[in-house]
Amino acid sequence: MTKAIWKGVIVAESDNCEIVEGNSYFPPDSIKSEYFISSDTHTTCGWKGVASYYTLKVNGEENKDAAWYYPNPKEKALNIKGYVAFWRGVKIEN
Template structure:
């Protein structure tokens, strides 16, 4: 089971993660939505498409754009549609 934590809180936990380019992508239903705030940030990946971001808000602290997902991925990345990945200090263990 993979688990993502930050600031001593479990952000996501699942046995159904997809691993792409070394990143664990968690199914949308596995994230604890209360800690996720939509961000206006977007980036583009040549083969996955346009990524959207979340800022994490945990115990009064924020981690800007620390999670991302692809709401409308390109065909080769369809398996991670809406799945959430992490960086910027978020600890992911499997």
Template sequence: MPKAIWNGAVLAQSDRCELVEGNYYFPPESLNRTYFKESQTHTTCGWKGVASYYTLEVDGKVNPDAAWYYPIPKEAAKNITGYIAFWKGVRVEPA
């Protein structure tokens, strides 16, 4: 079962991830919300739409904008609506 880990904490774990462009997108209910804080950052992908971000905080360490998701993606990416992906040092173990 894929899981996302940063600073020794399991951020998300699920067997219902979606794999898109080499990134595992985790369903929202799989997150350990304790570590997630809303960010004001937004970016745009040509085929997925506008992404929103989370900043991670684990044991006093902060990783700004290390998780992203598409709250209202374009039609081609409907399968990842609200699903969360990671970068910036977050390790995703496939299974």
């Protein structure tokens, strides 16, 4: 089971992550939505498309744009459509 952990709290866990460019992408139904706040931030990847972001909020602390996903990826990245990846201090454990 792969887990995403921030501030000692598991914010996502799954046995069905997709690994892309060294990042674990968690299926949408594996995230614990109570810790996720939609962000207005967007970035663009040349082959995956436009990414959207979430800010994590755990025990009153926020980690801005610590998670990202591709709601409408390009064809080569359809396997991660809606899947969520992490950075900015979120620990991934297998």
